[in-house]
Amino acid sequence: MSDPAPQEVPKSPEPSAFHQPSERPEDRSEAAPLRRLPAISLLFLIFGAVRSLAAVLVFVFISRGFDPFMTFAIGLLLIPSVIGAVARYLAFSYRLEDEELVIRDGILTRKVRSVPYARIQNVDLVQNLFHRLLKVAVVRLETASGGKPEAVIHVLTLPAVDELRTHILRGKPGSRSPTVSDPMGSAHDLAPSFDTRDPEGGEQLLSIPVGRLALLGLLSNRGMLVIAAVAGLAQQAGFFDDPTRYLPDSAQLPKLESTFQTLKHVTWNPLWIVAALVTLAATLLLFTRLLSALWVTVTLYGFKLQQDGNDLRTEYGLLTKVTATVPRKRIQLLSIKESFLQRRWGLASVQIETAGGGAEENGQGPGAARLWLAPIMDRPALVPLIRRTMPQIHLRADDLPELDWQPLAPRARLRLMRRGFALVLVLAIISVLTLGVWGLLSALLIPLVAWHAQRYIQQTAWAVTDHAVLFRSGAWGLRTSMVPFAKIQGLRIVQSPFDRRNRMASVRVDTAGANPSGHRIDVPYLETRTAHRLVERLEDEAAELHFSW
C-alpha cells in the first residue's frame, strides 16, 4: 500500500448493497473496507453444527428407541456447538485489498491469511438446494499449493461473490476481460440464472441436454456407486447391526420347512437355473444402469462450458449447483476417455487437471483434482474443443489418430501375452483342484487374453508434437492424455527386473495437481533406447520453457 488516503475508502467501483462496510477503529488505517459474512451465513453455520449432532441423535434413536434422557443430553451438547458457530461467524471477516484478499478467521487462535489475487487458481462455487433458495453460495478459492482449498467462505450472497470475482480477475495480470471492467448492470437484479456476473459475457462452448446425460449414465457404471452409498448410509444407521432380526422367527419355521420339502421334489432343470441366473443378472444390470442414468442426470444437470476471455467456466447440478472457473493457462493435463460403449456411439468425455486440485471430501464438486470439461460429447467435436481450451498445444491434426503416434516395443505384445497366460495357468490349476474337470473351462480365457494383448498393443502409443506430449492406452476403451511441455514438472525412467530382461523401460511424466488414480502420461514397454531418447527430448523442451502456473 503506497498511499492509503482515507478519502479513498470505497475502493471497489460498485458499492455493495449487501455489505455495509463495518469499520472497526483498528482498521481505519486500511484502504479497503472490512467485510463480514451475510447474516444468512449464521444460519448455515448453525445448521452445520446441528447436523453433525443430528446424525448422533438418529443413531441413538434407531439403536435404542426414543430415550428422553439421551435426547436431553444431546440437546445440551447442542448449546456449545451453536455458540461455537456464532463465535466463528463473528470472528470471520475479509477485506478486498488492491492485490490480495485478506481473511481474518479463528476464535482462540486468530488467523490472518492473505491470498494474492494473482495466485488464485480457481474460484469455485457450490450451491446446494438451500443455498439456491436463499441466493447464496459457498466459495472456494484454490491456489497452487495443492491439498485443501486456500480459503473456503461459508457463505456469500451472490452480489458479494461477484464483487470478489471482479477483484480477483482485476488483480490478475493479463486476464482483464471486458465483461469484468464493465460495471455489472444486470448483476444485482437477482436473476434466476445463477451466473450473476454476466450471462451473455462468455461464449458457450458446450451445453449438454438432459437426454445426453441420461445416455451417459446408461453407458457408464455409476449405479454401483449409488448402491454403495445407500448401503453405507444404511450401515451407519444400524440396519446391518443385527442381521438375525431379518430371519423368520420360530413360529414361521414349519411353514418354511414345508416349502423346502416341496422344492426338493421339483426336478431342477439346469437350463432353468441358467435362465434364472441370467434374468437376475440382467435385471440387476438394468437396475444399476437406470440408477446410474438418474444419478448422472441429477448431478450434471444443465452442464454448460463457457469461455470468457482466458477463463473457462463450467456449471452443473440440479440439487447442488457447482460453478468452477479455471484460467485456461492453468490446465496442466487434459484427459479424454472413450469407454467401450461410448466408442460405439461415437462419444467421448474430457477431463482436465489444474494445479489447484486437491483432495475432496465427498468426491463431487469442484476442488477434485479432475474437473469435467465435457462429461459427454461427440467425438468429431473433440479437436475443436481442445484447440479452444488448450491453445498452447497448437494441435494441428484434424483428428487425434492423425498424429504421429509411436508404438510400444515390438516384443511388448509377447510379454503381455506371456503374463496373461501365466495368470490363466494359475487360475486353471486352482480351479481344477477345486472344481475338478470343469476347471479346464478356464482354458476358454486364453483367446480372450490373446485378444486383449493384441488390442492393447494396437491402441497404446505415444506422440510428441511441437508443443506437447501425448499418451493413449487401453484395450476395450481408449484413454488419451496430453501435457504441454511447459507443464512438465519431472520425468522418470523406471525399469523393473522384467523390463531389464527384455531391455525395456517405462517413462513417466509428472505434472502439478495430478490425480494419482487418473490416466496420465505413463508409457510402459518402451525400448530402453526409445525411453532415453523420449526423456531427453522432453527434458530439453521442459528446460527451455519456464513454468508459469
Add this chain to the structure above:
Amino acid sequence: MSTDSFPAPPGGSLADDIDRSLDPRWLPLARIGSFISAGILTLITATVVTAIVFSKPEIWPVVLGAWAFLVLLLWARAWFWPALAYRHTSYRLSARGLVIRRGVLWRSIAHVPRSRVQHTDVSQGPLERYFELGTLTVHTAGTQFASVSLDGLAHVTAEQIRDILIEAGEGDGV
C-alpha cells in the same frame, strides 16, 4: 555407465553433465543403518522363535535351523546391499537439470529440469554430520515426484549443487 567419483575440478563447475557416484563415506553410513535394522529384525524374530521353541520343544532343531539361516541371509544382505546400492546410484548435473539414477532391482532415473526446481533443501542428521555428509532434497511443483532426495553427498557438494540449482531457478516466481 561411466561413473566418476571425483569431485569437480578446482575452479570448474559441477554442472558438467558427467555422472558422479556418491561420496565413498556413504558406504559405512549406509552399513550402520542396515546393521541397525538387521539387529532389530534379529531381536524381534528371536523372541518369536523363543516362544515357538518353548511351546513346541519337539521341533526345536528345525525352527532354530531355519531361523539361523534367515538371520545369516539378513546380515549378509545388510553387508552387501549398500555396496550394490552404491554402485547403482549416481547423479548428473547439467545446464538442463539434475538427473538421479538409483535402484538395484527396480531402477529409476529421475530427471528434474532446472527451470522446474521450486526450492532445494540440504539436511544433515547426526550420523551424517559425523561423516560430513548431507542429503539434498529438490522440490518441484509436481505430484508423484514432488520431491527428489539424494543422500550420500559430501555436505559441501550438496551445498554446491543447491547453489547451482538456486541460481538457475531465480526469477521463477509462482
